[in-house]
Amino acid sequence: TDLGTNSLFVAHSITKGENPLNRFMSLKFLLFLVALPVSIFILLFFNLADTQTLIIFLLGLLAYAINFALFGLFQQLEDFVAVVAVNTIPALIKGIFAVLIFFGLITLNYEQAFIVFSLSVVPSLVLWWFLPKDYRKLKFTMIGVRQLFFETLPAGISLFISEGWAAIANGIAKIAQGYAQVGIYSVAEKISSVFTLLSLAIFTVLLPKNAKNKKELNKYDFTETILLSIGILLVSGAAIVAARIGVPIVFGDKFNESIKLLDIMILASAITAIHAFMENYFYVERKTKVLFSITTTKLLVFLGASFLLVPAYSLNGLAYAQLASALVALALTVYIFNKHKSHQL
Numbered sequence: 001t002d003l004g005t006n007s008l009f010v011a012h013s014i015t016k017g018e019n020p021l022n023r024f025m026s027l028k029f030l031l032f033l034v035a036l037p038v039s040i041f042i043l044l045f046f047n048l049a050d051t052q053t054l055i056i057f058l059l060g061l062l063a064y065a066i067n068f069a070l071f072g073l074f075q076q077l078e079d080f081v082a083v084v085a086v087n088t089i090p091a092l093i094k095g096i097f098a099v100l101i102f103f104g105l106i107t108l109n110y111e112q113a114f115i116v117f118s119l120s121v122v123p124s125l126v127l128w129w130f131l132p133k134d135y136r137k138l139k140f141t142m143i144g145v146r147q148l149f150f151e152t153l154p155a156g157i158s159l160f161i162s163e164g165w166a167a168i169a170n171g172i173a174k175i176a177q178g179y180a181q182v183g184i185y186s187v188a189e190k191i192s193s194v195f196t197l198l199s200l201a202i203f204t205v206l207l208p209k210n211a212k213n214k215k216e217l218n219k220y221d222f223t224e225t226i227l228l229s230i231g232i233l234l235v236s237g238a239a240i241v242a243a244r245i246g247v248p249i250v251f252g253d254k255f256n257e258s259i260k261l262l263d264i265m266i267l268a269s270a271i272t273a274i275h276a277f278m279e280n281y282f283y284v285e286r287k288t289k290v291l292f293s294i295t296t297t298k299l300l301v302f303l304g305a306s307f308l309l310v311p312a313y314s315l316n317g318l319a320y321a322q323l324a325s326a327l328v329a330l331a332l333t334v335y336i337f338n339k340h341k342s343h344q345l
Contacts, residue, residue, distance in 0.1 A: 003031055004155025004288065006072030007207060008148070011283040013076055014211035022141045023148050025069065029140065030149075032065045052111065060118025066128070067121045073131060078208050086124055093120040154292030155283070161295050162276070168299075172306050173318055189265060202228060202277040211284050225281075225337075229274045236270030264319035271326040275333045290336060298329040 009024040039061060043049040067086060074082040097116050100106045108116065128136065166189055206224070243262045275294075282291040302325035309317030 002068050002156070002159065003149075004152040004159050004283075005031070005148070006068065006075065007280065007283045008152050008155060008288070009072050010076045010207050011211045011280070012286075014208055015284060020144065020148070021073075021135060022139050023144045024072070025138050026140050026142065027145050027148055027152070028065065028069050030145065032062070035061065035065075053114065056115055056118050060121065063119065063121045063125060067124050070124070070127055070131075073135060074127070075204055075208060077132070077135075079130075080205065082127055082130055083204060085127060089124040089127075090121040093123065151286070151288060153288075155288040158279075158288075158291050158295035161299055168302075169318065169322065172310065173315065200276075202273075206277060207280040207283060210280055225278060228277070232270050232274055236266055239270075240266050261315055261319045264316070264323055268319065268323040268326045271323070271330050275326070275330040278333050278337070281337065294329055294332045294336075297332060298325045301325040301328045 005024060005027055009020065013019050013021075036058070039057065040049065040054070043054065043057060067090070071083060071086045074080075074086060094116065097106070097108070097120075101108060169189065206228075240263050243266065279291055282288055302321050305321035305324045306318055309321050311317070313320065
């Protein structure tokens with residue numbers, strides 16, 4: 001139910017000096033209405049739509065939709081304590097249950113685990129009352145919603161591709177190498193994905209800041225982006241060293257095969273993190289179609305490189321395909337950055 005609406009709402013409300021709150025929330029509501037029957041159909045297709053599961057799922061879907069909207073609203077307000085709380089409250093609840101399960105203090109069946117996952121987000125909705133009063137006085141409108149939808153659609157498709165990237169990679173590993181290899185690759189992917197969180201944090205903070213720069217100075221702050229990119233590369237170097245030393249100490253020799261992939265995966269994730277937080281530029285400049293082109297090109301490069309490299313180099317080939325696609329996406333982003341930067345000078 002996001003479809004890139006959060007980032008576009010934040011950027012537009014600041015750069016254009018207006019607050020399209022009702023349009024934003026109306027589009028969110030319409031996206032929820034679309035997601036609802038699609039989700040029910042998927043549950044029915046997989047024979048999971050018993051009454052209890054369906055009720056829990058619908059409550060969870062509604063709660064997650066509101067949670068995503070709260071994230072965008074607090075980001076626009078630059079209330080980053082609330083932004084952190086929006087995601088931390090559900091994560092904390094899931095984490096507590098995970099620890100209890102890990103130490104054998106509780107046991108959950110499928111239905112109970114599904115309840116925890118679906119409803120853990122509900123307590124975060126109390127943050128609604130921390131919004132300014134005028135943000136809680138919403139009116140449904142169709143004025144400008146169609147335009148906002150088509151503007152967010154390219155970004156939404158890009159977001160969908162990015163969110164499903166790990167599943168695509170794991171699917172390729174399963175088809176090419178079997179289930180055991182998926183586990184090895186998945187462990188390496190999860191360790192390296194810490195850069196995804198780093199990128200999200202940078203993106204969340206920079207988007208409203210760069211939108212203000214665009215409004216007040218009529219230009220985008222490239223210097224800060226370049227310095228942060230260098231910082232992420234330095235952190236990735238330290239992470240590679242730390243992973244090589246730390247993973248064997250913590251997990252023993254169980255993940256030796258995963259360690260072999262970590263160098264490549266961490267570097268690929270770092271490069272992905274750089275071009276991912278650079279994406280706020282496309283929201284600020286209202287160039288979501290360019291963002292779609294970059295993400296699609298990255299996916300095609302990844303699939304093509306996987307087709308060529310995986311048969312010859314197994315999981316290393318898949319990791320190198322990740323690296324190649326990340327480099328191509330970064331190169332395209334930097335090219336567009338430099339092109340626009342020269343126009344600003």
